[in-house]
Amino acid sequence: MTENGSSPQRDAPAAPLLRVVPPETRLSAMARLWARVVARSSFVPEGRSTARAVLENALRALVDALTSDSFDPTRGRAIGRALVASHISSPKALGDSIDLLGGRLLDELGIDDEQAPRRLAALLGQVATGFTESLRDAALGAAEDINKAERTAWRDQQRKLHRRLQHALLHDQLTDLPNRAQFTGWLAETLARAPVDARLGLCLVNLDRFKAINDSIGMEKADQVLLAVGNRLSAQAGRYGHFLAHLGADTFAIGVARTNDSDDVAKVADRALRTLADPIRLDGMQIPITASAGIVERAAAGAQATELIRAADISVGWAKTDQDRYRQGGRWALFDPDRNAAEVRRHTLTAEIPGALARGEFELAYQPLVRLADQELVGVEALARWNHPVHGWVSPGQFIPSAEDTGLIVPLGLALLEKACAQAAAWRASTGQSLIMSVNLAVAQIRTPGLLASITDVLRRTGWPAELLQLEITESAFIGTDDDAMDIVHGLADLGIGLAIDDFGTGYSSLAYLSELPVTNLKLAASFLRDLDAQTKTARSNLTILPALIKLSHDLDVSVTAEGIEEAAQATHLKGLDCDYGQGYHLGRPMPADNVTALLPQR
Numbered sequence: 001m002t003e004n005g006s007s008p009q010r011d012a013p014a015a016p017l018l019r020v021v022p023p024e025t026r027l028s029a030m031a032r033l034w035a036r037v038v039a040r041s042s043f044v045p046e047g048r049s050t051a052r053a054v055l056e057n058a059l060r061a062l063v064d065a066l067t068s069d070s071f072d073p074t075r076g077r078a079i080g081r082a083l084v085a086s087h088i089s090s091p092k093a094l095g096d097s098i099d100l101l102g103g104r105l106l107d108e109l110g111i112d113d114e115q116a117p118r119r120l121a122a123l124l125g126q127v128a129t130g131f132t133e134s135l136r137d138a139a140l141g142a143a144e145d146i147n148k149a150e151r152t153a154w155r156d157q158q159r160k161l162h163r164r165l166q167h168a169l170l171h172d173q174l175t176d177l178p179n180r181a182q183f184t185g186w187l188a189e190t191l192a193r194a195p196v197d198a199r200l201g202l203c204l205v206n207l208d209r210f211k212a213i214n215d216s217i218g219m220e221k222a223d224q225v226l227l228a229v230g231n232r233l234s235a236q237a238g239r240y241g242h243f244l245a246h247l248g249a250d251t252f253a254i255g256v257a258r259t260n261d262s263d264d265v266a267k268v269a270d271r272a273l274r275t276l277a278d279p280i281r282l283d284g285m286q287i288p289i290t291a292s293a294g295i296v297e298r299a300a301a302g303a304q305a306t307e308l309i310r311a312a313d314i315s316v317g318w319a320k321t322d323q324d325r326y327r328q329g330g331r332w333a334l335f336d337p338d339r340n341a342a343e344v345r346r347h348t349l350t351a352e353i354p355g356a357l358a359r360g361e362f363e364l365a366y367q368p369l370v371r372l373a374d375q376e377l378v379g380v381e382a383l384a385r386w387n388h389p390v391h392g393w394v395s396p397g398q399f400i401p402s403a404e405d406t407g408l409i410v411p412l413g414l415a416l417l418e419k420a421c422a423q424a425a426a427w428r429a430s431t432g433q434s435l436i437m438s439v440n441l442a443v444a445q446i447r448t449p450g451l452l453a454s455i456t457d458v459l460r461r462t463g464w465p466a467e468l469l470q471l472e473i474t475e476s477a478f479i480g481t482d483d484d485a486m487d488i489v490h491g492l493a494d495l496g497i498g499l500a501i502d503d504f505g506t507g508y509s510s511l512a513y514l515s516e517l518p519v520t521n522l523k524l525a526a527s528f529l530r531d532l533d534a535q536t537k538t539a540r541s542n543l544t545i546l547p548a549l550i551k552l553s554h555d556l557d558v559s560v561t562a563e564g565i566e567e568a569a570q571a572t573h574l575k576g577l578d579c580d581y582g583q584g585y586h587l588g589r590p591m592p593a594d595n596v597t598a599l600l601p602q603r
């Protein structure tokens with residue numbers, strides 16, 4: 001184990017303390033030797049002389065501990081640590097050092113004491129312990145440093161990712177404008193911070209026919225259009241300090257944090273629509289765009305962010321359908337809670353129609369059709385009524401339009417037709433009276449295949465003759481009518497069913513129908529009778545038009561019914577013009593079947 005073969009474990013007689021302090025020269029020589037040994041296995045960045053100085057110090061400490069009066073082997077640990085701290089830290093350096101010191105130290109320094117070898121062994125053991133401890137600490141420190149570095153890098157990345165994610169969550173990918181989530185947040189915050197009497201508004205801008213633009217120029221260019229729109233609106237919002245967001249697709253929102261009244265937001269809408277009125281220039285192309293806007297303006301108190309957005313959204317829909325609100329290339333509509341409530345009610349009612357049909361909640365009121373010449377009751381018009389379990393009697397104006405839009409009018413219309421014919425047959429059976437049963441036929445019904453067959457079935461089932469059935473069709477039924485629909489109208493006439501043009505004068509008022517279609521009756525809209533005795537221009541023109549219309553109809557073998565007769569004078573006037581029939585509150589309101597029964601002469 002030692003170079004000279006001597007064992008450090010020489011028996012030590014009881015202790016006279018080591019008093020041998022080696023001369024400095026021997027210490028230096030030993031240090032040089034040691035330095036040479038460790039140089040083979042350790043790189044000391046500070047250089048050889050530093051290494052020698054370190055080792056000399058270590059040696060001195062070692063000798064000091066070795067020769068100390070109160071021997072404490074643990075002092076070796078500090079020496080081991082000092083070596084590692086001075087970059088003498090390879091395991092080989094430790095091994096070589098222990099070998100060198102254990103083998104030659106005592107001899108080289110001329111220490112010849114019985115206790116010395118054992119003390120040296122104990123000390124060197126502690127040097128090794130201090131050395132390895134220090135190495136482990138350094139390694140742990142390094143690992144810790146690595147961990148720390150990794151953790152910081154990771155945290156940095158997380159933070160960046162988080163920021164990116166946060167940005168993505170709150171911005172539109174295409175325009176990088178605040179998105180719906182951020183806009184909703186902004187609104188909620190604005191509402192939360194608003195003083196009690198504050199008002200605020202928002203304006204939703206939606207491009208018209210964006211799908212068509214998309215289809216015609218392609219998605220990439222359409223994206224460019226959206227970017228350009230975003231830029232224009234952004235410039236404007238920036239100028240006025242409004243909050244612009246891109247809610248998605250072709251919808252942008254402008255939030256106005258402080259308003260006095262709806263005019264403030266109307267101005268915002270006007271400006272937004274105006275800034276979009278110029279075509280978008282893209283790669284030498286000019287792409288014309290228009291937009292519609294929905295605005296909502298109200299007191300901040302009690303308002304909710306999502307509700308405000310929904311309200312503005314509804315208004316955009318109105319702007320698109322309300323054609324009369326043209327404003328410099330675009331339209332806007334202001335949210336109206338009453339209108340919305342009515343629409344909501346209509347939607348709800350529409351959804352309830354199928355169930356109501358199944359439960360038999362639809363009924364008919366019958367309004368007298370009177371021959372003006374002798375005031376005779378010649379027929380009735382069947383008018384739909386909904387006996388709603390919650391709302392009571394609901395008038396057709398509230399459900400017929402939605403029923404037409406949804407196609408529900410087809411089963412509903414047929415059910416009502418059957419009810420009307422059955423009622424007419426019952427009256428004839430009980431009174432012998434053959435009234436004309438006039439039933440409204442919706443446009444959607446005419447366009448439904450199988451209409452002729454279903455009507456034939458109804459007539460067969462109820463036993464009501466086709467000749468006593470009159471179907472009322474509005475003019476709009478004939479706009480852009482294809483041949484199929486024309487065939488159906490002719491088919492109805494061929495069955496012997498009478499055809500009336502309903503509400504003539506409210507639509508296109510084309511007299512061509514009278515000659516081209518198998519029409520038997522013309523129902524003049526109530527508007528012809530308005531203010532007949534007044535001196536207004538409409539009244540005067542109606543006074544001239546009425547006789548001409550009646551004459552023309554008669555020439556074409558078409559009878560005329562005047563609707564909306566509310567006064568005796570009107571009835572007299574029309575009778576004088578040779579108008580055939582009349583209908584109106586003056587002649588009889590729509591009434592339940594039993595009331596009509598009472599009007600009929602009993603057998």
Ligand code: C2E
Pocket residue numbers: 367382383384395396397400409413416440441442472502503526563564565566583584585586590
């Ligand atoms: P319409 O076919 O023109 O029916 C006449 C409407 O004028 C009825 O309204 C009637 O109550 C009302 N009226 C009658 N006389 C007067 C009057 O002197 N003054 C005023 N101001 N109004 C009068 P109603 O019952 O509310 O029906 C409205 C419309 O709903 C009908 O107009 C018709 O277009 C439609 N409708 C009603 N029932 C049905 C139906 O079963 N099927 C279809 N497709 N439409 C129906």
Ligand code: MG
Pocket residue numbers: 381440472502
């Ligand atoms: Mg009618």
Ligand code: MG
Pocket residue numbers: 502503523563
């Ligand atoms: Mg009518």
